[in-house]
Amino acid sequence: MITLHHLNRSRSQRILWLLEELGEAYKVIPYTRDAQTNLAPPELLAVHPLGKSPMIELDGRLICESGAIVETLCTRYAPGMIPDQSDDAYLTHLELIHFAEGSAMTPILLNLYVSRLGEAGAPLHPRIAGELTNHYRYLNDLVRASGHFVQDTLSAADIMLSFPAEVAIRQERGAEFPALAGFVEMIHARPAYKRALKAGG
Ligand SMILES: N[C@@H](CCC(=O)N[C@@H](CS)C(=O)NCC(=O)O)C(=O)O
Numbered sequence: 251m252i253t254l255h256h257l258n259r260s261r262s263q264r265i266l267w268l269l270e271e272l273g274e275a276y277k278v279i280p281y282t283r284d285a286q287t288n289l290a291p292p293e294l295l296a297v298h299p300l301g302k303s304p305m306i307e308l309d310g311r312l313i314c315e316s317g318a319i320v321e322t323l324c325t326r327y328a329p330g331m332i333p334d335q336s337d338d339a340y341l342t343h344l345e346l347i348h349f350a351e352g353s354a355m356t357p358i359l360l361n362l363y364v365s366r367l368g369e370a371g372a373p374l375h376p377r378i379a380g381e382l383t384n385h386y387r388y389l390n391d392l393v394r395a396s397g398h399f400v401q402d403t404l405s406a407a408d409i410m411l412s413f414p415a416e417v418a419i420r421q422e423r424g425a426e427f428p429a430l431a432g433f434v435e436m437i438h439a440r441p442a443y444k445r446a447l448k449a450g451g
Contacts, residue, residue: 252276252323257290257303258283258451261316261413265304266450268320268409270442272327278449317347317410324406331406343400343407346392350410354389357381358417386418386427393429397436404440412437 254269256262256278269276281294281303295301298314305314306323313319324331333339360378364371389399389411396402399411415434418424424431437443 253307254278255281255294255297255303255305255307256450257281257294260303262304263446263450264409264412265306265316265319265323267412267437267443267446268323270446270449271404271409271440272323274327280451315351317351320406320409321347324409331404331409333401333405339400343405346399346407347410350407350414354385354411354414357385358414382421385414386423386430389415389418390427390430393433397429397432399433408433408437 252269252274254262254265254276256266258280260283266278281291283289284291290301290303292301294303294305298305298312300314302314304316304319305312306319307313308322313322321332333343357378360374361382364374364378392399394400394402398404398408400407412434415430418427418430419434424434
């Protein structure tokens with residue numbers, strides 16, 4: 251049994267989605283963001299010193315970091331979601347798994363935080379806006395004719411990249427990045443994605 255420590259409205263939603271795609275038995279322990287601060291509740295700190303979500307428990311081991319969770323779950327339950335290591339696509343997979351958290355989230359989070367500074371943040375806006383566009387364009391250009399990243403069926407990278415891609419669409423960048431918009435439309439139409447939305451509340 252897999253246990254997911256799930257924070258509402260968070261990057262944990264993509265792990266719920268993956269679990270629904272896998273069809274494996276799992277249990278969700280829900281956590282709710284503080285209504286004022288929007289931060290995770292202190293109960294998550296009792297689980298792990300970072301107090302962040304997602305985290306899963308698998309075979310008695312707590313695993314944090316979405317990338318590590320997705321890689322572990324796909325390797326064990328859906329090896330077809332990761333290209334064979336002898337294929338060039340495996341390197342693209344590795345790049346994109348790391349890109350999702352290590353690169354794309356930097357301008358996304360900077361944009362979120364700096365926008366709260368109002369006029370005081372204005373000197374940073376052009377640089378952040380430029381980097382957001384740079385990262386979204388890169389992703390847009392990597393979407394394959396099949397509508398996926400890396401391979402022509404759902405892969406681990408699609409799960410990881412769903413979050414930054416959805417942010418781009420929520421920021422109304424769909425017309426500028428139509429392939430990214432198509433990717434988001436495609437994943438939203440998947441039955442497992444819809445079940446995960448319900449499960450995540
Ligand atoms: N790189 C981590 C990021 C985890 C993370 O920052 N999660 C956010 C939710 S999207 C969180 O728990 N925030 C609550 C808080 O910082 O209080 C991952 O991909 O798992």
